[in-house]
Amino acid sequence: MDNYSSAFRDSNLAALLTERLSKYSGSNVNIMEVCGTHTMSISRYGIRSLLPESINLISGPGCPVCVTPLYFINSAIELSNEKDVIITTFGDLMKVPGTSSSLLMEKARGKDIRIVYSPLDSLKIASENKDKRVVFLSVGFETTTPVTALTIRKAAEEGLSNFSVLSANKTIPNALKILALDEDVKVHGYLYPGHVSAIIGTKLYHELASQYGIPGVVAGFEPIDILHGILTLVDMINENKKAVVNEYKRVVDEEGNKEAIKVTEQVFSPCDSVWRGIGNIPLSGLVIRDEYEAFDAWKVYNLKPCIAEETPGCKCGEILRGKLKPTDCGLYGKKCTPENPVGACMVSSEGTCAAYYRYQGV
């Protein structure tokens, strides 16, 4: 595997691509990397420092932790107060600030909150702790949802009665459409995430290209993938090609992963969903189907989402939409740092602000 990925990290090839990009002399272009994993890679490999000023990368809304609404964290904390409840969660939700606390702080106060690496680990914990009730905090996009769906299905098959899922899963397509229609966001091209595309395929992107006139490139996450993707996209923008090019054919095909789509559809159905900083986007979320309601923590614990106010001055919304850069926010680097995040974009290592803060070019 290492040899395979190292080919996509080849410094000589990177230098060649960088040289071609540095010669770009067309008009200014804004390219949005939709997904947080791209944001991370771009920062990790210092790719911004390799681009001419006329090529501007904007980070999109694709960091699942960043767009998870405040009320979700508040509800999770409320649940952790229940005596017999064990909360299981992905690591990066731990530091997300709720209205008055975070899961990390609640864990320090003695609540049973455990980090898992896969939702399936929660089932193990549930069967080992029959006298407790395990709640898995499920956030994420098309890439993570199938495993959560699989977990719920498995829990149903095994008849586990002490396991449920507090879900805030989201889907990318409608968020992209909203962004494409937003007058304030001037995106000339999309850099599409390889892993989401591996699940949903590339059909939607063609629609965005033909209906909204925004070209796109599906790219992997290695530096060569990204540099080449940007190069292709810049050419397409300048040649006014409203099309989609899949440069991640080693993983992505047109149809996507039918099995993953099937299991997701079996367990979840589409619903409206609130994106932190953006607001409600119709049919951009997923809710657990009635058939599996015994595993829906919102219903099991009768939790009512209570929409909460963001901290004044927090520009996460504008940053998630690519309207502002992190450095345009008055809190960035001052009141809001990775040690003390105010907004969600600073929390996840994939968050635009955290990535900026940690990896900004020198």
Add this chain to the structure above:
Amino acid sequence: MQEIITLAHGSGGKTTGDLIKNIFIKHFNNDILIKNEDAASFMLSGRAAFTTDSFVITPVFFKGGNIGKLAVCGTVNDLSAVGASPLYLSCGFIIEEGLSLNELEAIVEAMAQTAKEAGVKIVAGDTKVVQKNAADKIFINTSGIGIIPDGLYISGSNAKPGDKVIITGTVGDHGCSILLERERLDIYADIKSDCAPLNKMIGDVLSKTKDIHVMRDPTRGGVAATLNEIAAQSKVGIKLYEDSIPVNDQVRGVCELLGMDPLYMANEGKMLIIAPEASVNNIMGVLRNTEYGANSCIIGEVTDEHINRVVMKTVAGGNRIVDMPVGDQLPRIC
């Protein structure tokens, strides 16, 4: 039935005495310890170095060692980092009742073996037993004293522009191996902790050249945190070259899977050495011929640019800041 540690073992009575005799004296056995005084006494001559460290780790036994080996290596390596030859160690045990005597003995045996390898004596000790859940199996504190050779001045504030940065082997092995074992991840990788006493290796280097500016063992927070400390203390910038940093293939794979960075993962058997260019060849020549330094690499240099910051030239040719870590690295979602 398996024998276990009970509160009686910490009461100071006969049970405590038996424990000391049958386990601690048996393995640590040396002329100073067996005198059984309230304090150890010995002669020292020269400039002394003195350090202490406490060890808490889950799991207590891991691939490549256990908490006992770690407790000796940690203190020996801290002394080595200032160029001192470690001589005497003390150790304090805080044991949770219920720990099996077999496990305790295995830990103590590992300490004795490592001390023997490093050529240090464990000359003072203390044992306390606490109730169930008041500790996590066993905590160990070790302190150590060593002597710094004349004419040696190694300090974190001593890095100078133009110096080269050497790491004595692959980075992130300890942190990665502990993570895999602690979190019960179903990832099968042949990774073990690099936990090792480095004093012999450093001694070999110092016998060849004393022209070294900084040494530090990159434990918690990894190479990233340690180099940030040095940059700030020395008021210099440090430039790293990503393609020169040695990382075990499997560690790299696990880190990529979990969204972590080997530069931020703990090492327990590596030393960062910062030295003038003129002495680098000598140092590398010695290191490459040692057991624990065979994979030593020059990974960067000290500069008068970007003061206080560590910057890495990535494999893609871009530059990025290698920042001080904030809290623990937590695995990413996807």
